[in-house]
Amino acid sequence: MLGLMERAKVRLYVDQPLGQGQTVPLDRDHANYLFNVMRMGVGDAVALFNGRDGEWRTEVVQANKRAGVLACQGLSAPQGEVPDLWLIFAPIKKARTDFIVEKAAEMGARRILPVLTEFTNSERVRVDRLQAHCVEAAEQCGGTYVPEVAEPVKLDALLADWDPARQLMFCDESLAGGSSALSGVVAGQPWAILIGPEGGFSEGERKRLRALPFAHPVSLGPRILRADTAAVAAMALWQDCLGDWS
Amino acid sequence: MLGLMERAKVRLYVDQPLGQGQTVPLDRDHANYLFNVMRMGVGDAVALFNGRDGEWRTEVVQANKRAGVLACQGLSAPQGEVPDLWLIFAPIKKARTDFIVEKAAEMGARRILPVLTEFTNSERVRVDRLQAHCVEAAEQCGGTYVPEVAEPVKLDALLADWDPARQLMFCDESLAGGSSALSGVVAGQPWAILIGPEGGFSEGERKRLRALPFAHPVSLGPRILRADTAAVAAMALWQDCLGDWS
Incomplete structure (x- = not known):
């Protein structure tokens, strides 16, 4: 890994493979961002990641x-792992749905699944937009x-297909008890x-x-x-109890 | 407390005292909201709270x-307590500052203090606007x-004046350890x-x-x-360990 070199100020996600000796052609959006918006030029440093190669x-x-074109110079951070945690949420108003997706990416969820429940006022979910939010x-x-943002699915269908080895933390307003359901x-x-x-x-x-035998109801207080608040709070409790925060 | 009566669909904060036999005159904004926006009229139910009387x-x-004019009919929820938790944060961009304040109110902070640190790009903080966000x-x-949203204060001044009986959870990115610093x-x-x-x-x-002898550094993961994410996550860990969630 790179040592004392100055860290690049701009950090971008690309699809292409990254590695020693690799060059990376830029698409129009990235070129516009780097050279017109950020006014960068030949010799400037950019950090790249693709979700696989660090x-x-x-x-x-x-x-x-x-x-x-960018040329890879050295690994600046190893490929990170996130715990095997999915965030499943019922889509809400656009701004708050965007927010949930952003927070799931920050909090280290591996997969984000929009789910349609009986009381979901399902505006159309644009998976490509949400995926772009994750990248950002x-x-x-x-x-x-x-x-990865999955295509929206009905709750019934999701549960009918569920792998029982995957535990499910389900936030139940009618309970008391905090994260105690996760201890043990x-x-x-x-x-x-x-x-x-x-x-x-x-x-x-x-x-x-x-x-459901794999469901663990958890309370998020009185x-x-x-x-959107519940999503961040629940992920924080999970990461702290069972994830990579401790 | 009221029993089986239907719960009011609209819930408003007012300044006036509430109690048996009390009538509450409405200001122009509330009257406009109830009678023009929500198209309510005489006989309709409204839930009121003032932060003191339930x-x-x-x-x-x-x-x-x-x-x-609204007339009090009966107590529908007792005055709630929140734990003695302050949220102190360095103001950021307007939308995210609004968000932090909203989340602090939802998560049950008692007091919200904007603080100016060395690296704070302090846009002007409008305390009245933030207070209105808390009400909402x-x-x-x-x-x-x-x-209550306090006037912004410099971090140095805040710490110089600090009551050492008040413990301080301080989120330190350089640490590992999750909420373990709070156990014990x-x-x-x-x-x-x-x-x-x-x-x-x-x-x-x-x-x-x-x-600081009263400071407890806590890590929020890798x-x-x-x-704004850190604020919600930190309040969740605190409420779960030491507050009213468990």
Whole structure:
């Protein structure tokens, strides 16, 4: 890994492979960003990651208004791992859905699954937009991993297909108890966190969730949290108890 | 308390005292909201709270376009307590500062203190706007308590004046360890959580914070969190370990 070299100020996600001797042609958006918006040029340093090969320090070797080439110089951070945690959430208003996706990327979720519940006011979910938000969050938070955003699916279908080895943390407003439901759980298993819509789960959904052998209801306190707040709070408790925070 | 009566669909914060037999004159904004926006009228139910007297079910007894009167019918929720937790944060961009304040109200902070650190790009902080955000968050989250937003103060001045009985959770990116720094801490003490600016604390600030006998550095994992994410995550860990979630 690179030692004392100055860290690149700009950090971008690319699709291409990264490695010693590798050159990376830039698409039009990235070229515009680096050379017009950021006013960078040949010789300037850019950090790149692709979600697989770690973070590489690269140098601009060609710069045009609409194209350019970066050359890999050395690994600046090893490929990071995130715990096997999915965040499943019922889509809400656009700005808050964007926020949930951004936060899931920052908090280290491996996969993000929009789910349609009985009380979901499902505006159309644009998976490509949400995926772009994940990339942006990863660029910002210094992570080398970009979570995958799945196509929206109905809660019933998701549960019918569930791998029972994956534990499910389900936030239940009717409970008291904080994260105590997570203590005594064996670490190292795959997990998912399920956040309901603003209107909560229906009686039927709640009953079904509670009956699942892999479900762990957890309380997030006596106040009603918005879905976006609940998502961050639940991921924090999970990372702290079972993930890579401790 | 009221039993089986239907819960009011609209919930508002007012300044006036609430209690049995009390009538509450509406200001122009509230009258406009109830009678024009929500199209309510005489006989409709509204839930009111003022941060002191619990939540009251009231009924519209006079409705004009620009004024109106509500009459208290009965207590619908007792006055809630929040733990003695302050959230201290360095103001960031407007939208994210608004967000931090909203989340602090939802997560049950008692007081919110904007603080100016060495690396704070201090845009002007409008305390009245932030206070209005707190009120809105409390209206939404069903809480009866509205945290107070303090005037911004420099970190040095805040620490010089600090009551050493108040413990300080300070989020330190250079640490590992999750919430383990909080285990073994006696519950029931006053606390504060300090969230640094996007650029982090300066070396001097970090040194000073670490030397404080009441400071408890806590890690929020291996990824860099934005200040708004860190605020929610830190409050979640605190509420879960030492607050009213468990």
